[in-house]
Amino acid sequence: MKGMQESSWLLKQQPDLDKLETRLLPWCESLSEEASTSRSIWLVDTFDWNLWRKKTALVYSLEAEDQKGLLTPLSLEGRPLKFPAAWLEACPAHWWQLPQRELRTFLEKRLEFSSLQPLIEISEQISHWACRDDEGKILVRLQIRNQEIFRLDAEETPHYHQFFLTCQPLRGYEQEAKRVKQSLASWLKHQALPLEPRKLYQLCGFDPASELLPKPLPLSAKSPTETLLRDAGRLLFAQMRRYEEGILQDRDTEFLHQYRVHLRRLRSIFSLLKGALPRQEGRQLNSYLKQLNQITGPLRDLDVFLLQRQKFLNLLPEAFRPALADLFVRVEQERLSAHQQLATQFLSSDYREACQWLGAFFTQPAQQKTPLGCTPGGQVANQKIWERYNKICKLARQVNTQTPDEDLHELRIECKKLRYLMDFFAGFYPSKPHQRKVKKLKRLQSLLGDFNDSSVQQGFLLERLEKDTTSDLDAALHGLITLLYQRQLDIKQKVVLELQEFTGKHMRAAFKAGYPKR
Amino acid sequence: MRTLAVYSMKGGVGKTATSVNLAYWAAQSGLKTLLIDLDPQGASSFYFRVKPAKKSWSKRFFKAYEHLLKQIKASDYENLDIIPAHLSFRHFDVILKGLNKRKSRLQKVLKGLKKEYDLVLLDCPPSIGQLSEAVFMASDQLLVPVIPTTLSERTFEQLHDFFKQERYSRKKILPFFTLVQNQKSLHKNLQEELRAKYPEFLKTVIPFSADVENMGEYRAPVDQFARNKPANLAYQALWKEVSSQLGAK
């Protein structure tokens, strides 16, 4: 059983203590300052606002002279979430730095590989006051907070000042607290929590929504396809470049991953709708995009392998682990030089030229030189989606557990294409039925993705088998490859089942109705 | 949750002084602590400046846990809450006589506090009767202050006999010396004698000290006004010793 909740008021300036005393003395015998403390508070989120997107925030607060600070999950309105906060020596960058508790699981789901970074700092001075009765017993506690707030992403940022008065009821003294609260409320009026993440972001000029791409992309079904492509291209390209700085600083693996996700979306829509551009321009575009893909590929491959470290080590018996751990150390080294190379590329004039060309291309008005380019997107969407779905159905008919891997890979590519189309055109369709199909497709893709990852990993390990030749590592790698192969067989069975559903009678009817011929 | 009672049949042996300071140190060590003042004199409530409850509630004490919760008051110290005494506690013994399974009643009521508290400390009145027996049942340990005088020795042996006779576990009894004046040879000799006979006596000894008497004037635990004095250090050491015994169980 909890007592009453504390109440806080936002003040325009440092409260006038004489006035405060006059207000309170009818309800208590004395008002005295007990102590003053100070603490620093950091509001943290990821570069892509993973927490904000889920309507949550994370706060790390460290009392002056304390060794450990408190990491607390909050709603954007500043209410604590159900599960307990964690004590940590420093503000963590990743969920895996937390002790094994609910908060860790909560963050794991929301952050994955994205790192946390402090966005706003609040340095807070608190003076603690007590209202006492005639015998000197404390009836109600009050806190006056003086906050200095500033963002951390630039050197010279404005500092904002806020004052709060908080009334903390004590158990067994609820009546007294109620009276104090009432006499304060009639005077202070503006009730607010002293830490409301949404308001703090606003105060410091953060606008998460404007940093993220809207979903679906804001495109009109009536626009000609070429216009749609250039508009979408501009948005995706800008979003992709947002990650460059984080890649250069090597903040976490997610920056490069997201860069490549956006690059892939760009390449796919232009290639799926390539008839909308004159051939020459299309080729040029493709060659620049391919260039970006090539310079970022090697580092990502190493990242993908390194991210599996724990999983791979866990798969093997103890005796084989040291050899594999050594391999990871070597790959880590390779990664350093791969990052160096990528950084050099990013800073080269070649890269600058490519980006200049692409930027100009996406902002150019439509040329309207091809029939597809002039057709309204709405018409094109139906046709393209239906054709692609149909193709998947045809391929699916030949798939069973004996199907060679290459056929499954082809199927995976086709599903990807369908997915890019459905995401690109998503804004043209009523959200519910469209998203229901996308969800089914996602399930299938996730299995096909696992299947593919597994064979990519086997390939990576086989390659290593040829390069590194200690007998211990040999044994470890052979073991791993065998295990991964076994897994792949299991996944194959699941793919077959999922595919049957996705191309079955039900789904076909739904696709036919959802994307009819015009 | 552990339940610790500070008990003696004798008055004026330092039960309340011990309860107040131990509750304080338990809370300081981070345990959510509830001190229940069972003595109608209300001395431990007095030291924490908590006024006694206005309404009579002792009849309900053994009926419903909710009524107990309503009596809880926050002290001025973190982690420490208090249930203040009330004059009607005097009737406890009478009420308990009228109840079925009266001896285990208190234990059941206290069980409900498990969710909220790590430690419940009972400051008991000096008597032997129904209430005391309910306390014996409800407590994990019974902390018994003993002044090294022949009279106190006799009282302690009576308690021992009573436990034996009524088949309470004598392991619950944790005696310690208090109001000790080592300049008196009688005090020294008696301590040695009793320790030889009852090895369960705690190592920590609470000295006779004006600082403890001054609690009445300051109305606060000794640590608040005589931080570095021997009496304060003794209570702190006593808590350490008691808590290691409580934890071991």
Ligand SMILES: Nc1ncnc2c1ncn2[C@@H]1O[C@H](COP(=O)(O)OP(=O)(O)O)[C@@H](O)[C@H]1O
């Ligand atoms: N260690 C001590 N040194 C000096 N006086 C003490 C000490 N312990 C208790 N007293 C005093 O003895 C009197 C009785 O103590 P109290 O704790 O109320 O005993 P009880 O609760 O057993 O009746 C009080 O006046 C108290 O201040």
Ligand SMILES: [Mg+2]
């Ligand atoms: Mg007493």
